Amino acid sequence: MKICVIMSTYNGEKYINQQLDSIFRNERNYEIELYVRDDGSKDRTIEYLRNYGIKHAVPIEVNEGENVGSAESFLMALRECPKAEYYAFCDQDDVWIDGKLSAAAEQIGTTNQPVLWCSDYQVTDSDLHVMISSVLKQPVQDSVRAVFYNNVPGCTMVFNWALMQELRKVNISNIRMHDIMAINVALITGKVIFDKTPYVLYRQHGNNVLGYSHKKIQIGKWIKEKLELIRNKEDYSTAEYARAVLNVFENQMNESEKKEYELITKMNSGLISRLKVLTRPYTKDKFGRTSISIRFKILLNLM
Known part of the structure; x- marks a missing residue:
């Protein structure tokens, strides 16, 4: 059985070799293929990926693209990657703990029901020293709430071909994040499995595009970000996303x-x-940076 690991890269040369090592040593009972969409890197990320594949004789497909941002890049990769029994989102700078993929595949099984599996994770510093040993206590279980609040990072997610087919039905080009859509659609069409074992070292460093540290409240930084957002609204629309989801899955939703x-x-x-x-x-x-930001964006029509 094949597991396709989906990665979007952008100037990731500093840490990517560690992540590649952790992917390909992770599982010996499944065929692992890495599908990468590079989001316009200016460093040697693509060279590192191709050289790694040749040196270690492992399948790595690299699709070079223009810089469109993490969400759209992952969305493109999700639609273009090859068929497999299972899929796993992957960030370029994390490290996976051995056993992640086999645990996910075994718990998902061979069902035709759309299933998304996710695990707990550990937050580390740039040198992989653990700062927080357990973060995720329970994934969001409400499909409507998941449109606004997703507490499951994509790097912990593994899902089956059945869910991939449902995700590809959503006709939209700009989304808030790929992991929001994944868990949202899984909750509507199938189910979510949560493994309490931390299987990802979620690295935080100065160049993170997104990350755990972005959830902390820093008043000055928060105000600056929101003023910039008012001037330059992000491309995605939550209203349009909700319409796209409703158009496809209305018959699978309850009246509420x-x-x-x-x-x-x-x-x-x-x-x-x-x-x-x-x-x-x-x-x-609950009160926090994320809840304040979401409500602010809703009020001013910024999401």
Whole structure:
């Protein structure tokens, strides 16, 4: 059975060899293929990838592309990667702990039901010294809430071909993040399995595009980021995303889900619609950087 590891790279030469080592030593009972979409790297990332594949005689397919950002790059990779029984999202700078892929594949099994597996993870510094030994206590289990709040990073996710087929039905080009769509669609069409074992060393360093440290509240930095966001709104639209999901999966939703998705699709239409969304329980979370940012973006139509 094949597991296709999906990676988006961008100027990742500093840490990528460690991640590649951890991928290809991770599993001997499955055929592992790495599919990479490079997001316009200016360093030697592509050279490192190709040389690694030749040196270690492992299958690495590299697709060079223009810089479109992490979310769109992963979305492209998701739609272009080859067929496999299982898929795993992968970041360029983390390290996987041995046994991740076999644990995921065995727990997912050979079912035709769409299944997404995820694990706990450990936050480390740039030298892989563990700073937080366990982060994820329970993944989000509400498909509507998952549109706004996803606590499962893509680097912990493994899913089956059945879910891949459902993900490819969503007709949208700009999304907030690929991992949000993955768990969102899994919750609508199938199920999510959570393994409490930490299988990923989630490296934090000065060049992270996204990461755990981005969840911390730093007032000055937060205000600066939001002023920049007001000036330059991000490309994705949560309302458009909700409409795309509703168009495909409406018949698999219960009446309550459909009602809430319909409400979300109207977020761009005016302040009253956004205020209605803000009253819903799925847009509320405990006080913190993420909850403040989400509600701010909803109110000002920035997401």
